[in-house]
Amino acid sequence: MTRFLLRRIAYAVPVLLGVALITLFLFHIAGGDPVAIKLGKNPDPAEVEALRQELGLYDSFARQYVEFIRQTVTFDYGRSWADDTPVREIFRRGLFPTLSVSVPGFLIGVFLAIAVSLLVAVVRGSLLDRTVTALAVAGISISSLVYILLGQWLLADQWKWFPVWGFSYGPGAVVFVALPILIWVALSVGTDVRYFRTVILEEIGQDYVRTARAKGLSETRVMVAHVLRNSLIPIVTRMTIAVPFLITGSFLLEIFFGIPGLGSTLFTAIQNSDLPVVKAFTMVGAVLYVFFNIVADLLYAVVDPRIRLE
Amino acid sequence: MSLIAVALLAASACSPDPYPGETGEVLHVGLRSPPRTFDPPLLGDQSSGKIAAPVFEGLLAYHPYARPYQVQPALAAAMPTVSEDGLTHTYTLRSGVTFHDNACFPGGEGRKVVASDVVYAFKRFAHPSVQTRNLWMIREKFAGLTAYRDGIQERIDAVRARGEVAAPLEGLDEVPLSGVTALDDRTVQIRLTEPYPQLSWVLARPTTGIYPRECVEFYGDQWRSNPVGTGPYIPTEYNPVYRAVYKANPDYRDVRVPDPKGDPAQRYPDWEADVAAGHLAHAGKRLPLLDGMEIRFILEDQPRWLYFANGHLDFVNPPKDNVADALPLGELSPTLLSRGVTVQRWTELGTVYACINTEDPVMRNVDLRRAIALAYDHRWTVDNLYSGQALVAKSLIPPGVAGFDPTYHPYHAEDGTAQVERAKEMLAQAGYPGGVDPETGRALHLTFQNSGSSATNRMFATRFVDEMRRIGIEVDVVVNTFPQLTQKMRNGQFSITSLAWGLDYPDAQNILQLLYGPNKAPGAGSARFDDPAFNALYEEAAVLPDSPERTALYERMAHIVSDQVPWITRAHRIRPNLSHKWLHGYKYTEVSNSNLSYVWIDDALRDEQVAEWNRPTRWPAVLVALFFAGLVAVSVFGRKR
DSSP states (O other), X not given: OHHHHHXXXXXXXXXXXXXXXXXXXXXXXHOOOTHHHHHOSSOOHHHHHHHHHHHTTTSOHHHHHHHHHHHHHHXXXXXXXXXXXXXXXXXXXXXXXXXXXXXHHHHHHHHHHHHHHHHHHHTTTSHHHHHHHHHHHHHHHSOHHHHHHHHIIIIIIISOSSOSSOXXXXXXXXXXXXXXXXXXXXXXXHHHHHHHHHHHHHHHTSHHHHXXXXXXXXXXXXXXXXXXXXXXXXXXXXXXXXXXXXHHOOHHHHHHHTOOSHHHHHHHHHHTTOHHHHHHHHHHHHHHHHHHHHHHHHHHHHHOTTOOOO | OHHHHXXXXXXXXXXXXXXXXXXXXXXXXXXXXXXXOOOGGGXXXXXXXXXXXXXXXXXXXXXXXXXXXXXXXXXXXXXXXXXTTSOEEEEEBOTTOBOOOOTTSGGGOOOBOOHHHHHHHHHHHHOGGGOOSOGGGTTTTBTTHHHHHHHHHHHHHHHHHTTOOOOTTTTTTTSOOTTEEEEETTEXXXXXXSOOTTHHHHHTSGGGOOOOHHHHHHHGGGGGGSOOOSSSEXXXXXXXXXXXXXXXXXXXXXXXXXXXXXXXXXXXXXXXXHHHTTTTTTTTOBSOOSSEEEEEEOOSHHXXXXXXXXXXXXXXXXXXXXXXXXXXXXXXXXXXXXXXXXXEXXXXXXXXXXXXXXXXXXXXXXXXXXXXXXXXXXXXXXXXXXXXXXXXXXXXXXXXXXXXXXXXXXTSOTTOOOOHHHHHHHHHHTXXXXXXXXXTTEEOEEEEEEEOOSHHHHHHHHHHHHHHHTTTOEEXXXXXXXXXXXXXHHHTOOSEEEEEEEOSSSOTHHHHGGGSGGXXXXXXXXXXXXXXXXXXXXXXXXXXXXXXXXXXXXXXXXXXXXXXXXXXXXXXXXXXXXXXXTEESOOOOSSOSGGGGGOEEOHHHHHHHHHHHTOOOOHHHHHHXXXXXXXXXXXXXXXXX
């Protein structure tokens, strides 16, 4: 187990170094001039040069890369070039709003997708199964922007069930995040249901399921205790890989519904060539992705005792 | 499914309140972009200017209603006394003005404003470490500014040479700024290097607002989000990606809504129109007129528009895509009319233009630039891409500013339509008959650098490609973020792009400076235009006060631009502004941000109307719940059978 963990961590290091290299390289060829954002529309050329020096834009690529690695190790990316806010402060400020949408959306979506998948697997071929499958395919085919625009217009503006836009810290957030969560669920559940249904149907056809039924177990017990348990490996993989994206959130949902989270911050940072913020988001995303991949491997052993981590 | 159905039913049971816990009369404002800071020297974008304006005051301020724009004393007790040579301006401060109460003061009580605060604000403004976005406003104008900045830079360099870290405002006290001095506690003198007619506009902007030194030092890095000034509103909450909330300043000095009807001394041109429009119904009332303000940063058009439509914003500039719904055929829609919404239309103090790199090997050909100008169909663009909410710009100087002359337009048709045949003739004269480049034998190929990738930007670019194709020129479009485009413009790596300039103050010098030779890129003059005749006229006009003589010079400069075509002026956008009937005293402007301090609302009417317009519709939730319940029942029951 320990050797497995050390080996996976060792594998992760070159991956993260590569991500940092590519990020910096892309910024160099397509990042534009961030000085324009900081000094406004009519700067003095001498000021521009001085600021470029100060921001380290004239440093060699190798030196900038080493600095990037140091920042990643210490999680100290300095300050945003756009508004001078410390990058740590940006994360601290945006984390709760982002998670208040993404975590409930994720959990409800997964729970709903598993429940619906089990149900339609049981009633395979029925009207419900065909309706859900059709809805899932339709759901996957429609752009997320359509869900957001339509959901906001219909549910918030026309029917007045939710606020059109806004956020509140504390328990009051429920009112504001309800519609973004609903749309998050609608966006994710179609894909998940299609995938989980296929996985569950494969398991239902296995011999041990027929044996369980022959033993006289109830259908609920067969589905939950046997089929679901044996379907967990692909489900856990899919869920675990999705977790890092909960942190970066959905910038479209956040921007359209006024959720002051991390997703909308990243969007603005890219527009502004705000390298410190872009670097921080890229590396946090990469680290989380690597971390949760390792977690997924660990969970395999938990859900399937036949798997040994060596 | 049942969970969703239950959630929908629960949601439909109550009407959502987007301002929970709010009490008193609070103005609701929505901005389309996030601000960056409250810190006056760093104000450079519209949103930052708007959030800072209720907090900070300078020596002067814009009159909230007068058009053409006027400035009036703010922290100064009167307009300055100016020396005969126009180089020394002396301001006397109002007595008894205090800063907002704040923890940065001993006992939390705001102290009186004194002349040394003005000196501090300007020295900090000019300090190299602050990196103001607005140094250009006083650069080469304030006496001793260069020596001050150089002196400070030397100190910073010396500290760094010792391997130490320079203090945040290293040398601010030690190095003098001879252009701004406190003669006593209430008297400030500004000395200039040459007459600067635009100074009063500059001193009326929030960026030259006055603030207390002890608060800057108390808050340190957090000063940009913990502002302390003298204005009518005090920020109580600020989240740069969500909102700024303010409460009324109970100690605000005695400032009142202008009363030109009751007091002839307060009259200004066309004041009767403002009385007739109801803007001055609260004439004579003392500021602040409200208990507070809440400014929300709503980046996307749809939610901002829906927020207004539901009564959650008191006014709005309708997004481009909603103009046709809000103002079909240019008039308010029946829905908005029935809700008592009113519209104000103002042509922006700015110009949309195609910027041409006049040093580009191909585009330095003036006849080619003229041919391109003639091929543009400005009328089509105004009618279709601006939904009719713009004027064809025949001059780079916008309407409402001295020097605006729409009669001289050698390469614009009177109605703004394309002149394709003339363009083809001009193209042949430029050496590209039929659009063919004689060097290659193929169609002349241009690259259009587009700023942004939004649908609107793409439409403008696509239209340009079509218009050029009509005269035989092929165009490639390159999409850039704004920083990418800025870099290309600074380095001269572009042929043609589309830009817009909003005037910082209502003086044509502000836009003409972009074509003054010494300002060419890597300065702000992206077109790299350097015409000796234009430069001479600019230098002559720069030191003249507002006068017919200066206006004539501005017109001549604009004519040179029309002839030489470093810019192809395209449109002056019209900003329709919609207000709800409970909002009073609001006169739209994009130059002054202090106008929000003069508005008031009928809160009871707003509450009543918002409640009426936001009653939930419940039947769809019941229907959805029944549908899913029925589906589950049929499937399960059918399987059991």
